[in-house]
Every structure is written in structure tokens, then in C-alpha cells.
Amino acid sequence: MHASLRARSHVWNADTVTTPPPGLPPPGLRERKKQATREALREAALRLAVERGPEQVRVEDIAEAAGVSPRTYNNYFASREQAIVSAVTADREARIAAAVAARPAGVRLADAVTEAAVEQYTNTSEREHQALLLITTQTALRDAFLDTTAGIEPPLTAVIAERLGDAGAHTARVLAASVAAAIRIALEGWLRPAGNAEAAGSFGAGGLVVPSGSLPDQLRAALAPLAPAFDAAERRTQP
Amino acid sequence: MHASLRARSHVWNADTVTTPPPGLPPPGLRERKKQATREALREAALRLAVERGPEQVRVEDIAEAAGVSPRTYNNYFASREQAIVSAVTADREARIAAAVAARPAGVRLADAVTEAAVEQYTNTSEREHQALLLITTQTALRDAFLDTTAGIEPPLTAVIAERLGDAGAHTARVLAASVAAAIRIALEGWLRPAGNAEAAGSFGAGGLVVPSGSLPDQLRAALAPLAPAFDAAERRTQP
DNA sequence: CAGGAAAAGTGCGTGCACGCAAGTTTGCGT
DNA sequence: ACGCAAACTTGCGTGCACGCACTTTTCCTG
Known part of the structure; x- marks a missing residue:
């Protein structure tokens, strides 16, 4: 059934760490640290991916650069790719x-x-x-x-x-x-x-x-x- | 950002084994065996999932039941879930x-x-x-x-x-x-x-x-x- | 200002996806 | 019929996602 269009691709948002809809009371220290960690991971992921190739970055590296454990890393991101992409998103x-x-x-x-x-x-x-x-x-x-x-x-x-x-x-x-x-x-x-030439899927007619x-x-x-x-x-x- | 709605979920079709659009010449032995293997895996996956719980089925089990190596299994299916679901799909x-x-x-x-x-x-x-x-x-x-x-x-x-x-x-x-x-x-x-109550996402108004x-x-x-x-x-x- | 509950972080173990580099089968041309 | 080339299979190794149980931090309430 068709080529490997869209292979593995963990759909967005598989994080354990929930961010509740913006509450009216001041965010509180808890929320702020959470966001800080999140951004630290985003930042680290992007920086490392740019420095070395994206292929040369392990989650362990990202976690270390952000100062958290690898296990915590994937409480925030379900895949290595998410972390990198989230920086631009x-x-x-x-x-x-x-x-x-x-x-x-x-x-x-x-x-x-x-x-x-x-x-x-x-x-x-x-x-x-x-x-x-x-x-x-x-x-x-x-x-x-x-x-x-x-x-x-x-x-x-x-x-x-x-x-x-x-x-x-x-x-x-x-x-x-x-x-x-x-x-x-x-x-x-x-x-x-x-x-990539095999883009539009494999159906017969109009290839334009x-x-x-x-x-x-x-x-x-x-x-x-x-x-x-x-x-x-x-x-x-x-x- | 919102709860874990739609967690990990490998989108369809990450198989290595390509199935070309139905060719006019008789399918040939190669194709038939490929489809046979695919169906054997589908069948085995569903059967095992029904017998024991879906949780109690490892990839190794499915592969063994279908008579192929675990490595071959995931040339056909990118995740355990795909194999089971594909039987009904x-x-x-x-x-x-x-x-x-x-x-x-x-x-x-x-x-x-x-x-x-x-x-x-x-x-x-x-x-x-x-x-x-x-x-x-x-x-x-x-x-x-x-x-x-x-x-x-x-x-x-x-x-x-x-x-x-x-x-x-x-x-x-x-x-x-x-x-x-x-x-x-x-x-x-x-x-x-x-x-599950938290279905429709978390936006303010109409919860109906x-x-x-x-x-x-x-x-x-x-x-x-x-x-x-x-x-x-x-x-x-x-x- | 406790004290205790909820939430986030951490260590560990398991199963899995997937790249790579053989080995094996199938199909086809000569 | 023979043999070559392409396609599929397989074993192995690596990094990763994720459940579980436990520690630490933050927050709230009396």
C-alpha cells in the first residue's frame, strides 16, 4: 500500500507534564520553572542540532545541556525531533x-x-x-x-x-x-x-x-x- | 499545551516492503508470498491480542506465530498496534x-x-x-x-x-x-x-x-x- | 507556620524501531 | 538452462520511549 509517505511521526504532544490553560492567578513558581525547563530543552536541542548535525545529537546530550535527567527530557518531548522543531514552532x-x-x-x-x-x-x-x-x-x-x-x-x-x-x-x-x-x-x-520525486503519492493521472x-x-x-x-x-x- | 490527547501514534505506513500499484502482469510468486506474510502477521497479531490481552503480546510472539523473524515483522509494520489494527482495517x-x-x-x-x-x-x-x-x-x-x-x-x-x-x-x-x-x-x-471526560480539548465555553x-x-x-x-x-x- | 498532599524530577528495566551488512530467494535476459 | 541483479529476509547493535517506584520540590490549608 503506497510508498513510505509519512513514516513514523509521533503526532504532537505526548508529554506527561501538563500545562493547564492559563489560570488567572499569577502563574506561580511551579509553572515558571516548568516553562523554563521546557525552553531550556528546546534551546539546547536546537543549538546542538545546529552545531553538530541533527543526527549527531542524542537525547542524553540534550538533557545534559539543559541540566535535567534524560528521563525528564521525555516527560516534555515524545521524540528527539519534537524538541528541535518546537524551537521554531x-x-x-x-x-x-x-x-x-x-x-x-x-x-x-x-x-x-x-x-x-x-x-x-x-x-x-x-x-x-x-x-x-x-x-x-x-x-x-x-x-x-x-x-x-x-x-x-x-x-x-x-x-x-x-x-x-x-x-x-x-x-x-x-x-x-x-x-x-x-x-x-x-x-x-x-x-x-x-x-524528492515520489512526492504526490502513487495515483495514475495528473502528475503536475x-x-x-x-x-x-x-x-x-x-x-x-x-x-x-x-x-x-x-x-x-x-x- | 493541552493534555496528552493523541499521544504517540506512528502514522500509517512505515514499511520497508513496498507494494507497487497493482500491476497488470500476473502478480508473480514474489508478490503473493509478500501478501501472504502480511496477512499471516495481521492474523497472528489479532488472534494473540484477542486470546491474551493486547498488552500481553510482544512483537516476538507475533513474529513467531507468523513464522518470520522479529526483524522482518517490522519491515511490514511500524508498530505493534498497526499490526493488530490492520486486521480490521x-x-x-x-x-x-x-x-x-x-x-x-x-x-x-x-x-x-x-x-x-x-x-x-x-x-x-x-x-x-x-x-x-x-x-x-x-x-x-x-x-x-x-x-x-x-x-x-x-x-x-x-x-x-x-x-x-x-x-x-x-x-x-x-x-x-x-x-x-x-x-x-x-x-x-x-x-x-x-x-473519558477530558475529550474535546480544553477550551472555555460550550462543553456540550x-x-x-x-x-x-x-x-x-x-x-x-x-x-x-x-x-x-x-x-x-x-x- | 507547620504538615501533608500533589506534582515534578530521577533511576532503572524492558521492549521496540530501525540502520547496517550479510545471506537467501525470485525473476529475467541471453 | 544458467547466472546475474534486484528484492526480500535476517542477525546484530544502538538509542530511545515509557512504565514503575521512589525522592525532592512546590503549594495549600488549618
């Missing part, structure tokens, strides 16, 4: 949701989502771009990065549900998942240039794929087909 | 695509897809239902089963692309991925009853989720929001 999931919520209630929901996504993926900081190059070099990292999109679903579901009202809660879930899938496709197409434009273009193109669904959903709540 | 991916292609060209594409999905998931054979009960007992199996939906995407992309023409190749990909996501959601909702109807209902409900997107895509090719 940070909390983009939450930022996208926030960006959608920030748009005035007047605009089309489809546009709000699309622009929010484009916006959050084009903020290409300096180190982030450097790390992206690193990611493209290794399939495992590439996959881990793509799996990041799954994390967008829950917060996006929340904001969409907010706009659609309680009646559309179910619809919101499906739309959010579709958006996540579309974004994944856009990212796939974007960082394809690394010459768009020659991969810029990321914003890819995102808009991938999200466009979903716009009618958003419009219909919106229309159903505000006739 | 068989090639449902291809069947769904075929079912879509089978529908007359006159019907709405959205309907064709929905009905094809419902049809292929309601053929609950005897042993299959038994195995589904087994799956619900263990989170790892549940996740592996849900990840099966990812495999629907490639063949579904092909048939949808066929109906939309080459212009809609890109759209087809996004729609297929959305359908896969929707089906996943439907399945999630369906085999939820196993009392539909009390999970039958599988066909869940599927139709999950796919309905995508219908407008299909209609629009179809309209664009045949005005």
Missing part, C-alpha cells in the same frame, strides 16, 4: 487562534482564518529561518514539523465555535481540522523543493503539481477551497 | 475510493463521498466487530485505528481529482484531506463512550457535545459541513 498554534479572534467580527470568517494563518507563518525571524533550513535536511525533522499543524486544531476549534455559536460547535471542529489539514498541505508543498510558489501563496491556495464551507456555516447562524 | 482506504468512483457521474460529489464513506464503515463483519471492542480497551490501539484515516487521503485525492479535472487537482488534495479529517472526527466521537449517535449519523454529520466546498469546486468545472 514555539506557540504558533495559540497565536493563530488569537490572530483570528483579533479580527473584527465583520470580516468573512474564511478571510479571517486565511489571513491569520498567512500572518503567523510569514513572521520569519532570523534564527527561525536558519532552523528551517536545518529541518529540510532530514525527513524525520520535516515530518515532525508538519505534524505541528495538528496542534492548531484545538484552539482554532474554540475561536471558530465562538463565531458560529453553540449550534455550530460540531461544524467548527470539522472546519478547524480541515484548516489544519490544508495548512499541512501548504507546508508540504512549500518545503518540497528538496528534489504547482511548482511551489511562496509560502503565503501556498497557504492562500490551500485554504481557498474551504472558503465556501466557511461561508455556508456563517450564513447558517446569521441569515 | 484491511484495505478500507482503497474501497472507499473505489466506492466513490462507482457512483454515477450525475450525483453530487459531496453525496457520493459521504455515502461511500458510510457504506464502507457500516459493513461490520462478525470478527470485525469483535476486534473493535478490543480496540476500545486500549488508547494506543484506539489511536492507531484513528490514524488509519490518513491512508484514505491519497486514493481519495485521485478519484476527486478525476471528477474535478486537472484544473482542480490542488483543490482535490485539500478536499480529500478534509474528508479524512472529518472521518477521523466522526470515528473519535463514535468510540468515545468509554467515559452531541451524545454520539450511530456511526452513520456521526459520519454524515461530520461530512455535512464540507458539502458546500464540494459543491463550489464542482460548480467551477461544470458551469
Whole structure:
């Protein structure tokens, strides 16, 4: 059944250490240390991966560099790849949701989502771009990065549900998942240039794929087909 | 960031042993033995999982029961869970695509897809239902089963692309991925009853989720929001 | 300001995924 | 029929994910 498209790829978030939804009381020392550890691991993982090749970094090294035990390391990250990728991902999931919520209630929901996504993926900081190059070099990292999109679903579901009202809660879930899938496709197409020919799966006819434009273009193109669904959903709540 | 929703879950298809798209020449001895081995492993995995608990089955046991080395086992399956789940899944991916292609060209594409999905998931054979009960007992199996939906995407992309023409190749990909996501959601909702309360993720408002109807209902409900997107895509090719 | 419970960190052991480098079988051309 | 090349199998070694039981840290409540 098809080639090894998408091999092993631990989907996001297998950590034991839970981070509760931002509580109103001051975070408390406990939370702050947790986040500090998390960032220390992220940082160490990325730094080591850049210094030596990503292949030459064992979890033991990351843990040591961050000053924790290896066992603790994987209370935070389910795989070596996650640790590295999370450094460039940070909390983009939450930022996208926030960006959608920030748009005035007047605009089309489809546009709000699309622009929010484009916006959050084009903020290409300096180190982030450097790390992206690193990611493209290794399939495992590439996959881990793509799996990041799954994390967008829950917060996006929340904001969409907010706009659609309680009646559309179910619809919101499906739309959010579709958006996540579309974004994944856009990212796939974007960082394809690394010459693998057997990309699009193995089905008969049209072997032509768009020659991969810029990321914003890819995102808009991938999200466009979903716009009618958003419009219909919106229309159903505000006739 | 959220609880451990969707922990480790090796996405489908990490096998080394490739199965080329069905060639026209007679399969040849090589292919037949490969499929035989695959089925022997599937069968052994399921049988052992049913006899003792799924937890009490090591890879070594499965391999031995199938008469191959443990190393060969994971040339076919990337995880223990895949082997077990694949016994109930068989090639449902291809069947769904075929079912879509089978529908007359006159019907709405959205309907064709929905009905094809419902049809292929309601053929609950005897042993299959038994195995589904087994799956619900263990989170790892549940996740592996849900990840099966990812495999629907490639063949579904092909048939949808066929109906939309080459212009809609890109759209087809996004729609297929959305359908896969929707089906996943439907399945999630369906085999939820196993009392876990922290299901829907952790976002503020509406904690009400539909009390999970039958599988066909869940599927139709999950796919309905995508219908407008299909209609629009179809309209664009045949005005 | 205790004291005790909850949560995070740690050491250890087990089974597993997977790369590598033979060995073995199958298929095909001459 | 022969033999070569490609494909599959296998043994071995390595690093890793993760459960369990235990220690340490943080937080809350009387």
C-alpha cells in the first residue's frame, strides 16, 4: 500500500507534564520553572542540532545541556525531533487562534482564518529561518514539523465555535481540522523543493503539481477551497 | 499545551516492503508470498491480542506465530498496534475510493463521498466487530485505528481529482484531506463512550457535545459541513 | 507556620524501531 | 538452462520511549 509517505511521526504532544490553560492567578513558581525547563530543552536541542548535525545529537546530550535527567527530557518531548522543531514552532498554534479572534467580527470568517494563518507563518525571524533550513535536511525533522499543524486544531476549534455559536460547535471542529489539514498541505508543498520525486503519492493521472510558489501563496491556495464551507456555516447562524 | 490527547501514534505506513500499484502482469510468486506474510502477521497479531490481552503480546510472539523473524515483522509494520489494527482495517482506504468512483457521474460529489464513506464503515463483519471492542480497551490501539484515516487521503485525492479535472487537482488534495479529517472526527466521537471526560480539548465555553449517535449519523454529520466546498469546486468545472 | 498532599524530577528495566551488512530467494535476459 | 541483479529476509547493535517506584520540590490549608 503506497510508498513510505509519512513514516513514523509521533503526532504532537505526548508529554506527561501538563500545562493547564492559563489560570488567572499569577502563574506561580511551579509553572515558571516548568516553562523554563521546557525552553531550556528546546534551546539546547536546537543549538546542538545546529552545531553538530541533527543526527549527531542524542537525547542524553540534550538533557545534559539543559541540566535535567534524560528521563525528564521525555516527560516534555515524545521524540528527539519534537524538541528541535518546537524551537521554531514555539506557540504558533495559540497565536493563530488569537490572530483570528483579533479580527473584527465583520470580516468573512474564511478571510479571517486565511489571513491569520498567512500572518503567523510569514513572521520569519532570523534564527527561525536558519532552523528551517536545518529541518529540510532530514525527513524525520520535516515530518515532525508538519505534524505541528495538528496542534492548531484545538484552539482554532474554540475561536471558530465562538463565531458560529453553540449550534455550530460540531461544524467548527470539522472546519478547524480541515484548516489544519490544508495548512499541512501548504507546508508540504512549500518545503518540497528538496528534489524528492515520489512526492504526490502513487495515483495514475495528473502528475503536475504547482511548482511551489511562496509560502503565503501556498497557504492562500490551500485554504481557498474551504472558503465556501466557511461561508455556508456563517450564513447558517446569521441569515 | 493541552493534555496528552493523541499521544504517540506512528502514522500509517512505515514499511520497508513496498507494494507497487497493482500491476497488470500476473502478480508473480514474489508478490503473493509478500501478501501472504502480511496477512499471516495481521492474523497472528489479532488472534494473540484477542486470546491474551493486547498488552500481553510482544512483537516476538507475533513474529513467531507468523513464522518470520522479529526483524522482518517490522519491515511490514511500524508498530505493534498497526499490526493488530490492520486486521480490521484491511484495505478500507482503497474501497472507499473505489466506492466513490462507482457512483454515477450525475450525483453530487459531496453525496457520493459521504455515502461511500458510510457504506464502507457500516459493513461490520462478525470478527470485525469483535476486534473493535478490543480496540476500545486500549488508547494506543484506539489511536492507531484513528490514524488509519490518513491512508484514505491519497486514493481519495485521485478519484476527486478525476471528477474535478486537472484544473482542480490542488483543490482535490485539500478536499480529500478534509474528508479524512472529518472521518477521523466522526470515528473519535463514535468510540468515545468509554467515559473519558477530558475529550474535546480544553477550551472555555460550550462543553456540550452531541451524545454520539450511530456511526452513520456521526459520519454524515461530520461530512455535512464540507458539502458546500464540494459543491463550489464542482460548480467551477461544470458551469 | 507547620504538615501533608500533589506534582515534578530521577533511576532503572524492558521492549521496540530501525540502520547496517550479510545471506537467501525470485525473476529475467541471453 | 544458467547466472546475474534486484528484492526480500535476517542477525546484530544502538538509542530511545515509557512504565514503575521512589525522592525532592512546590503549594495549600488549618
